[in-house]
Amino acid sequence: QLQLQESGPGLVKPSETLSLTCAVSGGSISSSSHYWVWIRQPPGKGLEWIGSFYYTGTTYYNPSLKSRVTISADMSTNQFSLKLSSVTAADTAVYYCAQYQLLNRWFDPWGQGTLVTVSA
Amino acid sequence: EIVMTQSPLSLPVTPGEPASISCRSSQSLNSKGNNYLDWYLQKPGQSPQLLIYLGSNRASGVPDRFSGSGSGTDFTLKISRVEAKDVGVYYCMQALQTPYDFGQGTKLEIK
Numbered sequence: 001q002l003q004l005q006e007s008g009p010g011l012v013k014p015s016e017t018l019s020l021t022c023a024v025s026g027g028s029i030s031s032s033s034h035y036w037v038w039i040r041q042p043p044g045k046g047l048e049w050i051g052s053f054y055y056t057g058t059t060y061y062n063p064s065l066k067s068r069v070t071i072s073a074d075m076s077t078n079q080f081s082l083k084l085s086s087v088t089a090a091d092t093a094v095y096y097c098a099q100y101q102l103l104n105r106w107f108d109p110w111g112q113g114t115l116v117t118v119s120a
Numbered sequence: 121e122i123v124m125t126q127s128p129l130s131l132p133v134t135p136g137e138p139a140s141i142s143c144r145s146s147q148s149l150n151s152k153g154n155n156y157l158d159w160y161l162q163k164p165g166q167s168p169q170l171l172i173y174l175g176s177n178r179a180s181g182v183p184d185r186f187s188g189s190g191s192g193t194d195f196t197l198k199i200s201r202v203e204a205k206d207v208g209v210y211y212c213m214q215a216l217q218t219p220y221d222f223g224q225g226t227k228l229e230i231k
Contacts (some may be wrong), residue, residue, distance in 0.1 A: 047168065047209065049220040106170050
């Protein structure tokens with residue numbers, strides 16, 4: 001059964017770079033049938049898609065974050081990562097990683113999420 | 121960007137009664153016969169989980185009390201008989217094109 005697990009610092013200072021990793025088990029991020037995505041949810045608010053990564057290196061980013069976001073992957077460790085630069089308090093959120101199935105276009109499964117707080 | 125609008129935003133329901141959530145998109149989500157609209161449920165303290173994909177297909181393990189319908193720009197999620205374990209926030213999401221956009225969420229609570 002596919003499982004995803006986010007990890008990374010829970011506290012980041014303003015203007016610095018947020019870095020998270022998603023470890024995938026029970027499946028391969030080299031799959032041609034899936035993208036690997038990051039989604040975030042500010043406390044008490046809704047969901048925002050951040051971006052997607054395909055094993056060929058193709059990426060898609062939300063235009064609202066595009067200038068600050070990089071999603072990459074390490075095939076040898078079956079992990080993919082999120083970097084968000086120049087963070088502000090508005091970037092405080094629970095960050096989820098998830099698998100995106102190309103055929104039916106769904107996000108499933110999701111990781112448990114990790115809270116990142118931006119504060120000095 | 122496609123704007124997704126859900127209603128109502130709050131939905132108190134008596135157990136055993138039906139419930140319905142509407143989701144409208146700012147442009148058609150139909151492409152080549154498929155409606156690229158998903159429904160997710162985020163139970164309290166949990167990650168979102170897939171309920172419905174391609175507008176009307178139940179995800180694996182989802183009870184048949186849940187059904188999705190609609191086409192183009194108007195979609196509906198129906199729960200035939202609400203149970204206490206159905207509480208949470210329901211989101212629709214357009215999967216037609218990036219950026220993928222979610223609705224604001226509908227909070228279902230038990231009366």
